[in-house]
Amino acid sequence: MAEAPVIDPTARVHPTALLERGVVVGARAAIWDAVHVRHDAVIGADTTIGEKTYIAYEVKIGSFVKINAQVYVCAQVTIEDGVMISAGAIFTNDTFPRALDRALARLETSDVTDETAATHVERGATIGAGAVIGPGVRIGRFAMVGMGSVVTREVPPHALVVGSPARVAGYVCACGPRLVDALAFGAATLATRWSCHRCGRTYAADAGTLRCVADPHEAVRVLDV
Numbered sequence: 001m002a003e004a005p006v007i008d009p010t011a012r013v014h015p016t017a018l019l020e021r022g023v024v025v026g027a028r029a030a031i032w033d034a035v036h037v038r039h040d041a042v043i044g045a046d047t048t049i050g051e052k053t054y055i056a057y058e059v060k061i062g063s064f065v066k067i068n069a070q071v072y073v074c075a076q077v078t079i080e081d082g083v084m085i086s087a088g089a090i091f092t093n094d095t096f097p098r099a100l101d102r103a104l105a106r107l108e109t110s111d112v113t114d115e116t117a118a119t120h121v122e123r124g125a126t127i128g129a130g131a132v133i134g135p136g137v138r139i140g141r142f143a144m145v146g147m148g149s150v151v152t153r154e155v156p157p158h159a160l161v162v163g164s165p166a167r168v169a170g171y172v173c174a175c176g177p178r179l180v181d182a183l184a185f186g187a188a189t190l191a192t193r194w195s196c197h198r199c200g201r202t203y204a205a206d207a208g209t210l211r212c213v214a215d216p217h218e219a220v221r222v223l224d225v
């Protein structure tokens with residue numbers, strides 16, 4: 001018999017949502033109308049999935065994740081804690097997709113194969129509305145992908161990327177705002193510091209990566225910076 005979904009009693013699942021066998025939904029999660037969660041996907045605690053979103057089979061979604069309406073999450077995508085995915089974002093996992101198999105004899109499988117590319121979205125990252133995430137990319141922690149961007153390459157931690165193809169325009173705070181543009185970041189010395197006007201966190205450049213060096217909210221945060 002098919003294994004029923006395991007839904008924490010504190011989670012809210014709209015009656016029109018379709019949860020397949022083996023799905024796990026964590027505490028206080030919210031799954032809105034007409035969401036489709038394929039078999040064996042995991043939705044973490046305190047996570048919200050907006051209406052008409054599709055989550056492919058065996059996808060792992062962390063805690064405190066916010067997914068807006070009409071997002072397409074394909075197989076082999078992993079989404080860590082605290083990630084924001086805006087409306088209409090699309091993930092992909094096949095670089096040269098075809099309807100038919102290599103013999104052109106039958107429909108190509110929709111199962112994961114050794115040609116399926118895995119994508120990983122690290123904690124705290126944001127994907128803007130309508131962005132398309134190419135197959136097999138890693139989006140670094142607290143990165144921000146601008147609306148409508150086409151991401152074809154790895155996105156460094158805290159990087160703000162925009163355009164098609166998406167390029168690094170600057171670096172952003174864990175709480176969101178832009179801290180420094182890409183040119184000034186490249187010119188930083190060991191002593192250079194940037195502070196966020198919104199949350200008061202302070203950052204330095206450490207071997208080409210933005211690193212938080214002081215966090216006034218360390219005692220209360222639910223996500224590591």
Ligand SMILES: CC(C)(COP(=O)(O)OP(=O)(O)OC[C@H]1O[C@@H](n2cnc3c(N)ncnc32)[C@H](O)[C@@H]1OP(=O)(O)O)[C@@H](O)C(=O)NCCC(=O)NCCS
Binds near residue numbers: 086
């Ligand atoms: C990328 C983003 C964070 C930049 O914000 P910002 O720093 O205030 O940007 P600005 O408006 O100052 O624009 C700076 C430049 O980048 C360009 N730009 C901004 N967003 C862009 C995007 N998504 N794609 C391409 N270029 C973009 C602007 O046109 C401007 O170019 P210019 O200097 O040649 O005129 C923002 O535009 C964005 O896309 N946010 C996500 C919105 C979203 O999806 N929200 C979903 C939940 S409601």
Ligand SMILES: [Zn+2]
Binds near residue numbers: 173176198199200
């Ligand atoms: Zn901040």
